Amino acid sequence: METLTNAGVRIRLLGPEDADALIRLAETDNLFDEDPSVVPSGALTYDGARSFLGDPGVLFWLAELGGETMGFLHCCIQRRRNAGPWAELLLMEMGTHAQWRRRGIGRSLLAVMEEWMREHGMEEVWVPANLYATGFYEKCGFAKDEGEILVKALG
Ligand SMILES: CC(C)(COP(=O)(O)OP(=O)(O)OC[C@H]1O[C@@H](n2cnc3c(N)ncnc32)[C@H](O)[C@@H]1OP(=O)(O)O)[C@@H](O)C(=O)NCCC(=O)NCCS
Structure with missing residues (x-):
């Protein structure tokens, strides 16, 4: 799927054949971070990139x-166990x-994601947002939900 925005920016959904584009992004992904002075994640193997982009639960759009x-915008497809839409999206990362x-x-990236959701019978998207980006998400129609996001890193 490919979309042309009015600014001439092309947004496309990547597949396994686009592993090179994901590897290139990983080399400078610090520039897409809240703090671009951090080090890039780098060192992504071709097989790793291909496997990631070939995962049917992964959606990864690139704006070029x-x-x-x-x-870029990375979402996961979350299956739902109960009645209603078969799945919803978890917005993992964007920059x-x-x-x-x-x-x-x-x-524009969110608009392409929403178009994809409509085409695939989904009604909700969730994002664990950092504070820097909260205002952006609210401008784009997201609302705060109850509760907090917790994380546990296994030591
Ligand atoms: C958050 C981020 C993705 C926004 O992308 P962007 O291309 O600058 O956003 P847009 O230009 O489409 O902005 C859309 C609207 O949100 C507003 N907005 C953008 N960033 C904002 C911010 N940090 N706080 C408040 N409002 C913001 C814009 O002013 C615009 O409002 P308008 O339509 O009324 O003019 C970008 O700042 C970014 O990459 N941040 C670093 C990574 C990050 O924080 N990612 C999110 C992880 S959860």
């Missing part, structure tokens, strides 16, 4: 302009290149 990556923020790229 003239061959350069402007932003706009630090030099391209506040120009509508994040909003």
Whole structure:
């Protein structure tokens, strides 16, 4: 699936054949972070990238302009156990290149995700947002839910 936004930015859903694009992104993904001075995640193997993009539960969109990556959006498909839509989305991560923020790229990525959700019979998307991005999500129609997100890292 491919979408052209009005700014000429092309947004496409990656598949396993796009492993190279994911590897290139990993080399400079610090530029898509809240703090671009952190080190990039780097060192992604071709097989690892291919396996990730080939996972049917993974959705990964890339926003590009003239061959350069402007932003990305990564979601997981969460099956639901009860009546209603068969699944919902968990928005795991997204980022706009630090030099391209506040120009509508994040909003365009979410619009493409929402189009995909409608086409696939989904009604809800969840995001464990960092504080920096909360205002952005609210501008794009997300609302705060009850409760808190907890995490446990096995030592
Ligand atoms: C959050 C992020 C993805 C937003 O992307 P973006 O391309 O700059 O967003 P857009 O330009 O589409 O902004 C859409 C709207 O949200 C607003 N907005 C954008 N970033 C915002 C922020 N950090 N706080 C409050 N509002 C924000 C914009 O002003 C715009 O409002 P408008 O339509 O009324 O003009 C980007 O700042 C980013 O990559 N941050 C670092 C990584 C990160 O925090 N990711 C989220 C992890 S949960």
